[in-house]
Amino acid sequence: MRCSRRHALRLIGASGVITATAGCLNPGSLDNYALIATEQDLSSIGRPYLWPDPTTIDATTRVDFTAETKQQYTSELFDTGSVTVQQWPLVGRDRWGKDTRPRPTFLRRDGIFYQVQISEEQHLERERWHFAVTRTDETPPDDATVERTPFDRSTQDKRVLEAALDAVYAGNDGFLGEPQFENLQAVEYHHHLDAEASELVPSPPFDYIEYEDEYFRPVTEQRTVTVPEWTYTLDEITNNREAFQEYARTAILELDLSSLDLSESARGVIDDAISEEPRRYEEGAPPSDGLAEVLDALGIAGDLQPIDSYDDRVDFRGVVAEYQGTVYRFSLIVTP
Numbered sequence: 001m002r003c004s005r006r007h008a009l010r011l012i013g014a015s016g017v018i019t020a021t022a023g024c025l026n027p028g029s030l031d032n033y034a035l036i037a038t039e040q041d042l043s044s045i046g047r048p049y050l051w052p053d054p055t056t057i058d059a060t061t062r063v064d065f066t067a068e069t070k071q072q073y074t075s076e077l078f079d080t081g082s083v084t085v086q087q088w089p090l091v092g093r094d095r096w097g098k099d100t101r102p103r104p105t106f107l108r109r110d111g112i113f114y115q116v117q118i119s120e121e122q123h124l125e126r127e128r129w130h131f132a133v134t135r136t137d138e139t140p141p142d143d144a145t146v147e148r149t150p151f152d153r154s155t156q157d158k159r160v161l162e163a164a165l166d167a168v169y170a171g172n173d174g175f176l177g178e179p180q181f182e183n184l185q186a187v188e189y190h191h192h193l194d195a196e197a198s199e200l201v202p203s204p205p206f207d208y209i210e211y212e213d214e215y216f217r218p219v220t221e222q223r224t225v226t227v228p229e230w231t232y233t234l235d236e237i238t239n240n241r242e243a244f245q246e247y248a249r250t251a252i253l254e255l256d257l258s259s260l261d262l263s264e265s266a267r268g269v270i271d272d273a274i275s276e277e278p279r280r281y282e283e284g285a286p287p288s289d290g291l292a293e294v295l296d297a298l299g300i301a302g303d304l305q306p307i308d309s310y311d312d313r314v315d316f317r318g319v320v321a322e323y324q325g326t327v328y329r330f331s332l333i334v335t336p
Contacts, residue, residue: 033291033307034333035281037273040320042327045248048092050106050113059088060228062163062187069192077234078109082119084231087190091118091232094318097303103318104251106237106244113237113244115251120231128225129201130186133164133209133216140208140215147206156193157200163187165211188225257323260297265290270323273330300332310336 051057055070065088073090077083093100105116140146151158167185189195199205201220209216238244257270269290273281283291285307295301298319317331 032282032284032335033287034335035269035273035291035294036331036333037270037279037328038331039279040327040329042249042252042320043245045106045245045252049104049248049252050108052108054090054107057088057090057092059190061087061190062167062185063159063190063193065192074107077116077232082231082233084120084229086124086227086229089230091116091230095315097305097314097316099303101318104248106248107234112239113241113247115235115237116232117235118230119233122229124227124229125224126191126227127222129189129195129198129220129222131160131164131189131200131204132186132219133168134219135168136208136215136217138215140210144207145205146215147204147209149211153199154197157198160187160189160193160198160200161209165209165216168216186219186221190227252320253322253327254299254319255297255321257297257321258325262297263290263293266293266297269294274323274326274328279328295332298330298332304332304334307334307336310334312336 054074055067057070059065059070070088073083073085073088077090091105092103094103102118107114107116147161151161153161164187167187189198189201195201200218202222203220204218206218209218237247262270265288269281269288273279281291287295292301295304298321300316300319303316313333313335315331315333319330321328321330
């Protein structure tokens with residue numbers, strides 16, 4: 001029997017614990033595809049599409065750019081119509097398999113609505129220092145130098161230390177990439193952090209960090225990293241709110257599933273995915289003909305690889321489609 005959420009597969013809260021009834025996947029059978037549908041209200045466009053204050057968008061770095069830096073980028077974009085930046089995803093991006101894809105992004109200034117788009121994208125190789133900490137059970141010897149809070153360091157070094165400690169608990173969050181070395185989530189000295197002015201690299205002036213009754217050892221390394229660089233351009237849309245709403249809705253909405261000649265099994269997959277909470281349809285590998293048809297309609301199938309080609313979970317997120325008069329945001333989670 002093909003197992004789906006309607007056949008009693010249930011995700012318990014945010015904990016990721018899965019229970020199942022007879023005939024469905026058991027907790028140890030993780031080869032599956034999960035199609036998730038979330039209702040999307042496009043009657044009033046807001047985040048993550050319209051950003052009233054783009055300085056609240058985080059850089060893809062553990063130490064964020066300052067608000068002043070992002071304001072300079074934004075001012076240049078409005079003043080000149082374009083700006084080139086590194087590691088600041090002003091145009092929002094959704095996970096798309098092993099890559100990401102941009103989503104429609106809009107700004108508003110002085111009552112005028114604009115659309116931001118990527119006109120050029122490249123990936124640069126840069127030599128950069130990294131700082132990380134690793135938890136240790138050993139007690140520092142008497143002659144060891146121990147750094148304790150509150151950190152008596154420069155503003156920049158305090159930010160790096162705090163980010164490195166936060167990263168211990170973050171794990172591999174995907175958004176910031178794979179662990180740089182030995183499964184440690186390191187803080188990268190990006191181009192808005194001055195490694196030459198830092199006391200933490202290449203060798204910190206302490207042997208241990210004491211934080212919340214635990215001890216950590218510092219780790220530093222200089223590596224070649226790949227840095228994304230985007231050139232953004234700005235197009236004026238309108239100063240009329242209703243006209244903007246219509247423009248943005250058209251840009252965001254990718255297709256109407258009801259208008260397609262889908263098979264009964266494909267419509268059954270969609271009906272399962274949009275039924276009562278949690279809106280989730282699941283089945284084991286390989287995908288059924290019905291699921292494959294839906295993924296083709298959503299534009300996912302062309303980029304989807306066989307499940308045994310993935311080492312870790314991958315997501316295809318953010319396909320906005322209308323079905324039977326309601327707009328949904330569809331995402332596929334592949335768990336090998």
